[in-house]
Amino acid sequence: MNTPNYYHYDHVSGEYVGSSPADPDPMNDGGYLNPPRFATFVAPPDAEPGKARCWMDSSWVQVLDIRGTLAWRRADxxxxVFDALGELPEVLTPLEPTDLDMTWDGQRWAVDAAKRLARQTTDAMAMRTQLLSEASETTAGMSDAYLAGLLTAEEEAKYRAFAAYKLALVKLxxxxxWPAAPAWPAKPE
Structure with a gap:
């Protein structure tokens, strides 16, 4: 007589994880102990492509296995990377958003005009702030010297050019x- 096997399955997903020979029953010659927890004497079916064999409700079933699939959260x-057995949950979609400013409309990704405007405004304001800061560093200390008439003609020209540049940045x-396609002023030399 062939020794039967225990067919083990994961205690959470029920997925088949392997088999081992059944343990002989010391009280019953020729008998075997009942399977341990999360095991059965019932052999799983052959694996189907793209499926995992799972023990559910006292029988083996083939469950969709798309673990490792890249999916996108509909919320954001x-x-x-999807790491569970079965279909994607409603909170995920296999469709990739093609733009930073998209939101899920219930069936597909769609550009969200308010989200796009907010991002463009944030990006443009950050660039404007950076350029203003760089220009202010370039002319640091020149304002008082300009008002006191202490700048050379070359320094005064530079100061005036940067003052006009900063004003253009402020008016952007x-x-x-604005903010989608601002015409950035040229930085003085």
Whole structure:
């Protein structure tokens, strides 16, 4: 008589994890002990492509196995690697957003105009602040010298050029292309 096997499965997912020979029953010659927890005497079926064999409700079933698949959270478009058995949950989609400013509309990704405007405004304001800071560093200490008439002609020209540049930067939000396509002023030499 062949020794039967225990067929072990994961205690959470029920996924088949392997087999081992059944333990002989010392009280019953020729008999075997009942399977340990999370095991059965019932052999799993042959694996189907793209499926995992799982013990559910006292029988083996083939469950979709797309673990390792890249999916995107519908709430924020962030990518995640799906790591469970079965279908993707409703909070995930296999569709990748193609733009930073997209939101899930229930069936697909769609550009969110308010989100796009907010991002463009944040990006443009950050660039404007950086350029203003760099210009202020370049002309640091020149304001008092200019007012006191202490600058050389070359220094005064530089100061005036940067003053006009900074003013143009300050006025950028008044442009018709702001914030999507601002016409950045040229930085003086």
């Amino acid at each position: 478009g962030q990518p995640v 939000p008044q442009q018709s292309g």
